[in-house]
Amino acid sequence: MKTLLSMVSLLVLAACTPSQQVKQSNQQAKVKSQEVKSDSRVFTQPYDMRELDNGLKVIVVKTDYPGVVSLQIPVQTGSRNEVEPGKSGFAHFFEHMMFRGTENFSQEQYRAMLKEVGADQNAYTTDDYTNYHVTFINEDLERMLMLEADRFQNLKYSEAQFKTEALAVKGEYLKNSASPFNKLFETVRKNAFTEHTYRHTTMGFLEDIEDMPNQLEYSYEFFDRWYRPEKTAVIVVGDVDVQNTHALVEQYFGEWQRGDYSVDIPVEPAAIGTQSHHIEWESETLPILGLVFRGATADPSIKDKSAIDMMGQVYFGQNSDVYQDLVVSRQLVDALFFYTPDSKDPGLIYILARLTDQENYAEVHQAMLDTIVKARSSMADENKLDDIKSAARYSFANSLDNSEAIGDMLASVVQYNRDPEFINQQYAQLDAITAADVKWAANKYLVDDGRIMVTLAQAEAIESINNDFSLAEKVAAASQPKVAQYQVTDMTNTSDIVDVNFLFNTGPAQDPTGKKGLAALTASMLTNGGSASKSIKDIQKAMLPMAAYFASQVDKEMISMSGRVHREKAEEWLGLVLDSLLNPGFREDDFKRLKTQQINNIQTDLKQTNDEELGKEVLYQKLYPGHPYESLNLGHAADLESITLDDVKAFYREQLTQANLNVGITGNLAAEQQQMMLDRITNELNAIGADKVVIESAPALSGRHVTIVEKQTIPTAVSFGFPIEVNRSHEDWVALWLVRSFFGEHRNSNSFLYERIREARGMNYGNYAYIEYFPAGMYRTQPAANLG
Numbered sequence: 001m002k003t004l005l006s007m008v009s010l011l012v013l014a015a016c017t018p019s020q021q022v023k024q025s026n027q028q029a030k031v032k033s034q035e036v037k038s039d040s041r042v043f044t045q046p047y048d049m050r051e052l053d054n055g056l057k058v059i060v061v062k063t064d065y066p067g068v069v070s071l072q073i074p075v076q077t078g079s080r081n082e083v084e085p086g087k088s089g090f091a092h093f094f095e096h097m098m099f100r101g102t103e104n105f106s107q108e109q110y111r112a113m114l115k116e117v118g119a120d121q122n123a124y125t126t127d128d129y130t131n132y133h134v135t136f137i138n139e140d141l142e143r144m145l146m147l148e149a150d151r152f153q154n155l156k157y158s159e160a161q162f163k164t165e166a167l168a169v170k171g172e173y174l175k176n177s178a179s180p181f182n183k184l185f186e187t188v189r190k191n192a193f194t195e196h197t198y199r200h201t202t203m204g205f206l207e208d209i210e211d212m213p214n215q216l217e218y219s220y221e222f223f224d225r226w227y228r229p230e231k232t233a234v235i236v237v238g239d240v241d242v243q244n245t246h247a248l249v250e251q252y253f254g255e256w257q258r259g260d261y262s263v264d265i266p267v268e269p270a271a272i273g274t275q276s277h278h279i280e281w282e283s284e285t286l287p288i289l290g291l292v293f294r295g296a297t298a299d300p301s302i303k304d305k306s307a308i309d310m311m312g313q314v315y316f317g318q319n320s321d322v323y324q325d326l327v328v329s330r331q332l333v334d335a336l337f338f339y340t341p342d343s344k345d346p347g348l349i350y351i352l353a354r355l356t357d358q359e360n361y362a363e364v365h366q367a368m369l370d371t372i373v374k375a376r377s378s379m380a381d382e383n384k385l386d387d388i389k390s391a392a393r394y395s396f397a398n399s400l401d402n403s404e405a406i407g408d409m410l411a412s413v414v415q416y417n418r419d420p421e422f423i424n425q426q427y428a429q430l431d432a433i434t435a436a437d438v439k440w441a442a443n444k445y446l447v448d449d450g451r452i453m454v455t456l457a458q459a460e461a462i463e464s465i466n467n468d469f470s471l472a473e474k475v476a477a478a479s480q481p482k483v484a485q486y487q488v489t490d491m492t493n494t495s496d497i498v499d500v501n502f503l504f505n506t507g508p509a510q511d512p513t514g515k516k517g518l519a520a521l522t523a524s525m526l527t528n529g530g531s532a533s534k535s536i537k538d539i540q541k542a543m544l545p546m547a548a549y550f551a552s553q554v555d556k557e558m559i560s561m562s563g564r565v566h567r568e569k570a571e572e573w574l575g576l577v578l579d580s581l582l583n584p585g586f587r588e589d590d591f592k593r594l595k596t597q598q599i600n601n602i603q604t605d606l607k608q609t610n611d612e613e614l615g616k617e618v619l620y621q622k623l624y625p626g627h628p629y630e631s632l633n634l635g636h637a638a639d640l641e642s643i644t645l646d647d648v649k650a651f652y653r654e655q656l657t658q659a660n661l662n663v664g665i666t667g668n669l670a671a672e673q674q675q676m677m678l679d680r681i682t683n684e685l686n687a688i689g690a691d692k693v694v695i696e697s698a699p700a701l702s703g704r705h706v707t708i709v710e711k712q713t714i715p716t717a718v719s720f721g722f723p724i725e726v727n728r729s730h731e732d733w734v735a736l737w738l739v740r741s742f743f744g745e746h747r748n749s750n751s752f753l754y755e756r757i758r759e760a761r762g763m764n765y766g767n768y769a770y771i772e773y774f775p776a777g778m779y780r781t782q783p784a785a786n787l788g
Helices: 006-014 091-097 107-117 138-154 157-175 180-192 206-214 216-226 242-253 302-318 321-329 358-377 382-399 404-415 421-431 437-444 473-481 518-529 536-546 567-582 588-606 611-625 638-641 645-653 671-683 732-745 754-757
Strands: 048-051 055-063 068-075 120-125 128-139 232-239 274-281 288-294 333-339 348-357 451-459 485-490 499-506 549-555 558-566 663-666
Touching: 048 242, 055 128, 055 242, 055 404, 068 404, 091 128, 091 157, 091 206, 091 216, 091 473, 107 128, 107 138, 128 138, 128 288, 128 404, 138 232, 138 242, 138 638, 157 206, 180 274, 180 288, 180 348, 180 451, 206 588, 216 404, 216 499, 216 645, 232 302, 288 358, 302 321, 302 333, 302 348, 302 358, 302 382, 302 421, 302 437, 321 333, 321 358, 348 358, 348 437, 358 437, 358 473, 382 437, 404 421, 451 754, 485 671, 499 567, 518 558, 518 645, 536 549, 536 567, 549 567, 558 567, 588 638, 588 645, 663 671, 732 754
Parallel strands: 055 232, 274 451, 485 663
Antiparallel strands: 048 055, 068 128, 068 232, 120 128, 288 348, 288 451, 333 348, 499 558, 499 663, 549 558
16 A cells, blocks of 8 residues: 655656646546647547446547556545544554455455456555555456455455554554654644645544554545545456456446535645644664645646646756756755645645765755745746757656556546546646746745755754745845946956956955965866866866856955957856856865865975975065964965865855956957856846955064075075055056066066176076065966956
């Protein structure tokens, strides 16, 4: 036996929405043969549907799968119909009793006949219906119809059998209670509904299950009420003769007596306010976070459910940004579900994440909220919607690969109104959904009233998150037109070569104590660590045929991330670059790789193999003791060892902001491409971050100081100097530049010092003068144009 909300069902439904959640169809009434009506239908298999005088719907589908027949009998009773107090779970319990024998055949005889013909039989109960299904070979069709008709009309069981099965159902409940997800569903539903019978799961409340052994008389009443032909369909799919099959169904089910029982299902009142529930799990398990909302009915005459299904795929499906971020890139969760099963009455929308570590709650919670706000405040990509619709249709077609699959699909949709066309109506509604519909659904259903936040973990409580937030306020803030907080230096011209520089007025001077090297490592993560949607390998592969690049440089108070591309490839290149800048991948393996490279640059490239650069860096350190300029731009090796990926993310959020940004553009960049770039920066980059550390004046020097760095090496490098209060905007800058040029620019052989010391006396390799920080001198002859 199975229940709908098993973990397997959850995983399948979450992964395949909407193709799993929107079923299928065709149409007929009384003795009507199916004809293909339009190419837009998803279920095009011919079927013959008739209604007997007693109200039983009979649907026969002849297939080309030789010898095999699937018989499905859905009954329109599930836990939804359990309106009487103390009777929750009875539909599921009674499903068990249907296997206990009849007036004509004992339970043992019934099982022996099934075994004799090699039939595969089972049943399951859902919120809305109970389905009995059996698969066998076509030569046993009459026997199977006889056996099924017999138990639906002549069910019989003893009190001992009844009480034994009641204990078995309790055992099933206890077995299922070992699943964290089952406990989560039970907790959510009990609190989400106050009147409607969806308040309990198909298993029912434990107290009602424990009382089932005392409900023998009620079980007879339950059978008499619900197991009636007008509430049932007989579906035969397989290698059969259609007319003969109808005749056999008429023969064995025709005398089944129609009933007259009906019940009013309580209407759930509108939800008010929010709830938060924590489930403390005693045994070891991965933590779970869920945001749950009121949902919609599966009625295909309205667009609500189809729009919700589409919303789930766009914003939480496997190709969504949040899934790629949380599951694939950062691996903060190992599973992300958007689960909203079809139901006769409005159900629930579950957004669930299973975390890889309890420490991830805050980040996962924020990512889920950000995605909900995005769904409510922005418009989905129509092309993505088209792709999802296409995938849903082909996925549906691929799933109908045998007679049993076709029969099971029909049972799941016929239970609504006993008409296979229900599925075609659902897919037609899905096909009509637009981006505007998706946004409308998000704003109608992903709201504060009725919202439940649920956590499940071994911890007694989760302190890092709370339910004290307003989605309405977040959406209102996100919907306000954003104003750019950055500067643009537009030097576009007619050149085919396009250069773009994202210059942030922050840098290693803002590295926290004990985290020296953080700014440089963050810059490397953005330009050499990939984006949320593409690995650095994918980006490099895409840039190769463009002959384009995107790289970073850092100075004490500046970070430059710049690149170059031919104007013909500018749009594609900008997409890659902006994704890296605005949606960084922040993968752990990239972080470890780049941190190791940065440490090696210090330990090997600088300290061991480049005495000239090492001498300059030691001089800078001695000129600025205790000052933010004291540290090497690449940082300290010991500090780098202690830096975590979370440190990088924090620096990115707090320092690489619009308020610190100047975007420089040269070349023939098209106006629409430029506007696209600026719009994305305005809408996606954090506007304002943390206050920057104030850079004080350089420490005053007195006297003469000498530092000797001893190394086992032949060459000698000498650097000496003192701080000056001059930068490129100072009025004395040009004069000092001329003086520096006279003494000797880096690697310049036509200068005073070079001529006097090297050329005239042959004392060394070179002699150069500087009026600003000049790192990486091995690879350039002039200071970096946009740093300083």
